[in-house]
Amino acid sequence: MHSDVLIIGAGSAGSVVANRLSADPARRVTVLEAGARVTDPEMRRPELWPFIHGRRYDWAYRTTPQPGLAGRSLEWARGKGPGGSSLVHAMAHMRGCRADFDRWVEATGDDRWSWDALLPSFIRSESFSGGADAVHGADGPLPVMLPGPDLSSPLVTDYLAAWESLGVARIPDHNGGEMLGGTPNSLTIRDGQRVTVSDVYLDPVLDRPNLTLLTGVDVHRLVLAGSRVSGVEVSLHGADEVLTADEVILCAGSIGDPLLLMRSGIGDPSVLSAAGVDTVLESTGVGTNLHDHLLGAGTLYRSARPVPPTRLQLSESMTYLSLDGLSVTAGPADIVVGCVVGPSASESFPDHGVAPGEGYTLLFGVTNPTSRGSLRISGPDLADEPIIDPNYLDTEHDRAAFRAALEHARLVGGSDALAAWRDSEVLPGASVSTEAEADAFIARAAITHHHPVGTLSMGASDAAPVTPDLRFRGLSNLHVVDASVIPSITAGPVHASVLALAESFAARYPA
Template identity: 60%
Template structure:
């Protein structure tokens, strides 16, 4: 029997294990389906686009998406200590303060406001440029704000936006988000740093009250009335049961709802179709699924060689309003500069070194989908339907973002770089043509959220304290509880959620 059983050693789970095991009287067990990562490419920042599909990636796939020309999208999710922090692009962006006001409205609690989360953001961080009232300097995760390493193309990209009236920000973790800055990155001494490296230090792993179990897939939870008594695991082909007093799910926006469904919790119709008896009706489980997408993209052939990035290829984001004259408040679109000819699958790109890509997307999409189990076994692939580009809001803003990316490509600041626009190509101009192009090149930004969203009403899966409604000793701490996506990458928010939860957890 363990006091606290944490299922999932991703970005939230590693933080929880380190923080909660700091109490020597509390026995903590951390369970991870993957193993300790050994691939040296993980540490190489520029390799991140090539890690997907390797053994430490769950490599989920969506159902064909009508909004993206019927394409199936691969959703990379980490299967190793550190979870998706082994795979992601290392961006550190908090989003805008208004994003968190939406969390307050959904949950009914001020604990999820930006200002309430600010100490927890700062507690995760150690900025290379030093700390202040908005940035941490003593947290476990190093945050590199590049200076000398910034690519010359990216310097001109930033200067071009400033010349067009957009603010030049120091970084994307201040009060303002509209504007352009180099991407702050989870890198130290040229290496990616995962949450496992940052929080599960040798000293933490040596704690006698912390047990880390790897290579253990969680099949289902054991329920007795309104309590979870433990979890059924598969370890090296054998079945085991771990008993626990308190259980925290940190399996992510995909893994957490799938585990609950396999345990007999969810929409009775979904469970019946999968051959799982319903133990607890929760019809909202797996719903409200949404994700960021990026168009990949506006591809330019360069007039001169494009040297390799010294960072991780995607070096700058520019957050903007639909109206370019508005330079304050919450953004609606984003344009990014990739120091390489990055494209969607099935689209031909210029050779490396001969071009670059301007990504474009929508910061707060309104398309909502769902996921569900298709059978009772771990091997039964889930049904994942994000319903990409299913709202006119998203389609319209994607057009705006595409036009904005084309504008910076045609600006004087990039005149010495751009030989020609390869994609979408100058012939494409009408909204219908742009919509068809976007459907062909839109890709996931790997930010799924909201499948166990917190909310103030009884239908919501989790409450403001991240306790799961209907069960007395189960909490969910991962991206699945986010009720609506932040304007930027979600990793910084997930770390802050875990820090906030750990700081106040009494169970």
């Protein structure tokens, strides 16, 4: 089977790229997806997103034990099936702020990755509930809902008022270029149900005769011929075969992409040799620069009155803050505090004693961590478990910023404006007051925010695995289009920026 373009991965980025590139009827596009179509009705229910992880449509990765997290190993959910991680994420739609994309430009030397240059791609991707304006689109595939007071929890309404009482600005939404301030989360929900990227980008165009989606495909390795990828070794319907293509685009994500490359003999020779794989193409940056957001789960309060069940997806509002002061409204975000309409705590605190309806949580975290980890293969085969080491909280910057985030969560949690809700602080509790006690609590409370990026970073340097135009260095017909190329994480959830990245790539294809 031969294609003009072979896309590996039908997740969020792959769905966008498949839609846009197959719009040319002369271009034969094939998409390979490891997972099957997901029919679980609970996947559609926004409030159940934390409880569907670990099901058959989750890759269910796990990190190595983390010294910075008191030796804990974290579960990393990643979606498996058409739609990818939009099957399992928290549905929050936050583009990031201008300062985030300034770092992309600094890394790549290419203005195409600036906020202003990406804005048309953001607009093209969305159908915003508030209608079109200078920064929002109303005609794109993905519905983006900004909840009004009829849907937001009364707890969240008071939470946002509490920030305002402390001098923090109320902003219209998280997607206007500046994120500092408080607002309800914009969500990819329509008619009360989760919307996946496959729903709106890939599925509606599968009747195109030049577009083929193959599910249940195990992709073992790339086949190289000189400086080109000549084919892909796969298992399909129980048979092994090689699919060929003129162009190959990796969209398997920050974990799947580098693992496939390493199994194919592309990466750091020392890593490959340790896993029993011969080096075909040396690229020492493959699998490095891994980073992710952590959230402290959490600052947990017993409520003085019943907390109504969420009508959205539990985590209803994130407030982004500058450590230069609560009143700062422009520039990079340093920390985040989020309001969860229910009790939420890491596995370290199973006996916190707060039942649903009896409490609420203020999550807290660092938006731009400087700790960097790595990802590598343990063996040559698809079944060999990956070694995922995000190296959380390795830098003093991250530890100090996390302490500040905890302080800000307790500041708003203990404010007069939330007095009517607050009965008592269950976690971390009065016993946590010093820096050392805060660090120890954070190490036990921190959980992943499910935003791994950077394992195939794009950059101007020859050391970067991917060029600024998303071509893999050393291979003329291989591109990478997903969160793995992000050189520095955006302040909020990365999903919206991945969609814009894919839209930008497709609009310029072929370069």
